[in-house]
Amino acid sequence: MTTIEKTADDAVREGAGDGGTPLLEVRDLHVEFHTRDGVAKAVNGVNYNVHAGETLAVLGESGSGKSVTAQAIMGILDMPPGRIPQGQILFRGEDMLTMSAEDRRKIRGRKIAMIFQDALSALNPVLSVGYQLGEMFRVHQGLSKKDAKAKAIELMDRVRIPAAKERVSDYPHQFSGGMRQRIMIAMAMALEPDLIIADEPTTALDVTVQAQVMDLLAELQREYHMGLILITHDLGVVADVADKIAVMYAGRIVETAPVHELYKRPAHPYTQGLLESIPRLDRKGQELYAIKGLPPNLLKIPTGCAFNPRCPRAEDICRTEVPALVPVTEQDGTELPGRGSACHFWKETIHG
Amino acid sequence: MPDVTKSQSGGAAVDAVAPPVEADAATTAAPAAGPAPQGKPRSLWGDAWFELRHRPLFWISAVLLVLLLAIAAFPGLFTSAEPRNGDLTNHFLTKPELTHFFQADWFGYDGQGRSIYARVIYGTRASIMVGVGVTAVVTLVGGLLGMVAGYFGGWIDSIISRLVDIFFGLPFLLGSMVVLNAFTERKVYVVIAALAFLGWTTIARVMRSSVITAKQADYVTAARALGAGTGRILFRHVLPNALAPTIVVATISLGAYISAEATLSFLGLGLADPTISWGIDISDAKDAIRDNPHVMLFPAGMLSLTVFAFITLGDAVRDALDPKLR
């Protein structure tokens, strides 16, 4: 923070957080999948961190590596074909990739919980919701069946499921999509984890229900001062709840910024293109801006900047040199805390 | 800078319509197991063939099967010995001469002085014919009934499904024994008919369920929306996508039919002299087994090898058609 010559990683690490050791820190994470057709490089050096009480949104399209990163953190990656050739995942300063399986298990589930997109397949269809919620307390805290059930009802109240007492013995299929997602949230919350990773938590829900669920998640996060990693492709959802955003493309973070800054002044042509390509609700536009080309093939990521074949700003350097994630500053050199861009032409993009 | 953006949006239509093909990234964006971008067309059958080619088990079974088929078609090429007429005086229960490759006495002689090697070679045809024949009939009949039941549903499905349940309830071997018992002259086609009569239900069930899955696919709806008739939908869209499980089941059960034939022949209810069959030979050998195990060993070994070859092929085909199933 004192020297001007800091690395990009430092800039990212400092983020918008409250200083100190971050809750979770991902350092130079690489993940690859070995397939018949070659090695698919899904994550290629990701750095990010989350502090307690902070919401980091990881934004990206399919194949950007956003979910694979989360799976690596949760330890639910299929290995093989997946492999983590290098990188660190630090939880309160300890590397989860090198610690013993037993220690890792203690963190996952208790300290870090995950919410999935598809609540129906994440819940066991033959067990009642109350039983599944109570299981967390029986297994981890050794509560009796009766106490566990009482806790389950309490949890269902917390996530505002109406008539929790009556519904505690119902089965997952008897709940609507929105209610099931609440149950998933309740399960993730059960052991009061320090960090929640939510992978597209509202994508499968209707807009009116989406708003309810996002509000609930944000409220719980404030109340328990948890860290939250929100993985999504929806620029709208992000705008509502995130503190800071990391935009991923082809397994790399291409831009980081506090939420308002990103929407106001994107510093990477990809982010800029995404924002421009979304139709607006409040006005009828003319033709939409469209990012040309296709999402990258992970087996054959373009050399240099992975976005260069689709980028309107691409020049020769973009095809040869991989741009590092560098701190973004004002035109006069004033720092913009938490901002970074992996573009050779970030100055032109943000100040142009 | 705004100029750049503007010209970009202006050109967006052109961009959108022209360049994706240039990128040549014909792949799903999923991190794992996406197909490689290739300039060549790659059908799913082609992909399955590619998978198959890279499996040693497939090659082992394929070589075995080619050999067995050749033996079945041209037994005379593999032995000059005579399988039917024995020489009781000289060769009665002679032990095998394992170094006399392809000679009449290679596997020794049986209780009637016949060359076991010749009998094994000539017995291949009956086994292969029964196996292939039953599988062909069963796949045709069972596949057709299963397809009709799955595609049309309703009362047609109810009738066929009940029929399947009834036949499924009959014990396969016992049932075919009862059927075969009604025939005095049991030629190959009679055995085929008897086994097929009771064997079609498995294929019918497999076909029915995969047709039900396939007919719900969006591309079937799309074809209906185009005004496609039943025949087109069934044979262009549903069947090609429902065939894979049936092929697998058919290949694996081919081996089972061959062993069923041997069992029936052993019991004296299957093929009978003068047809040459491994089952008959195993049956004939049962009295001599204590002192002359070779009489039993060679026909039984050939039978196991053949069944093994078909079942292994079926496994390899299944893995290739659906890599997720493993």
Place this chain on the structure above:
Amino acid sequence: MADTEKNDKAMEPAADTTPNVTEVETVEAATEDEAVAAIEAKVDRGEPILQVRNLVKHFPLTQGILFKRQIGAVKAVDGISFDLYQGETLGIVGESGCGKSTVAKLLMTLETATAGEVFYKGQDITRLSGRALRAVRRNIQMVFQDPYTSLNPRMTVGDIIGEPFEIHPEVAPKGDRRRKVQDLLDVVGLNPEYINRYPHQFSGGQRQRIGIARGLALNPEIIICDEPVSALDVSVQAQVINLMEGLQDEFNLSYIFIAHDLSIVRHISDRVGVMYLGKMAEIGSDTEIYDHPTHPYTQALLSAVPVPDPESREGRERIILTGDVPSPANPPSGCRFRTRCWKAEDKCAKEVPLLAIPQRFAGTDSPAAHESACHFAEEKDVVHA
């Protein structure tokens, strides 16, 4: 004023489940035109190419295996009427279970309507079969939601796009077909040399282009698009939307664009209908619906849309609805939205509100004067900060 009265009367039987078919058709067609003329005199749309009248689809719920008896019905679509004009895009929005996809299937005659009519150029297509139906199908085509399941994985792209010609051989002589398929690939922005490739060799956006090419093959007049971009990546959605708009201009197509994404629907649609639980809650031009919504459900829906702009977001009022959409097997009495509506009164439980221009706006030039099925319709801008 006279117009609205007439309109109200016309709509009354339309909301009833046992309508007098002929009467409804003629009277309503007349008033619809007048109403339209009153609101948007500037646009002369001519005759509608597709008229949907009181369309109903109930899926019976049965019990028992051998002797099935009906114990109820899922009222997926319960009396929907609208018009589609040549060259326009009618957007239909609503949450899951509102019946919008069933409407698409009914228009495609992939499902048989329980009641009601769909007139294509004056001919009721719900009653057609055989050759006549095939002829109509040439003119009404569909683009599906999921580009991964809507293309037969065992057919080449050429066979997929060429299949319409095989089913309707009169459209293109045999020798011409390969060239036509290549032309279509070119039109949707794919390399014509890819004709022999298979669907799994393409990305999602490219597959959707293939689906669109198949839809275009027979030169249809109407294309029904059921969530055509919702399965695609954000950066690819815009490409496909632009392509569809370009094709509409080029071939003078009429679109029915069914989607849950309100922003995209606004972008592409000329008129928008909002569905809730099998009924149309509100219908009007895009400006009328988005900037001057009068139905509480539309307002809630619009206010819930996450906007990718945190600043305008903070100034906006958000209406967060409580509860979930009730089951279409057992919809609430009266107004179907009343169980989640903050304006609901006794009247709402007793009387089904008719889809009509609300009394208070009738005869005015106000953009709020469009059809809305609410007893207490009032204008409220929820989109602008």
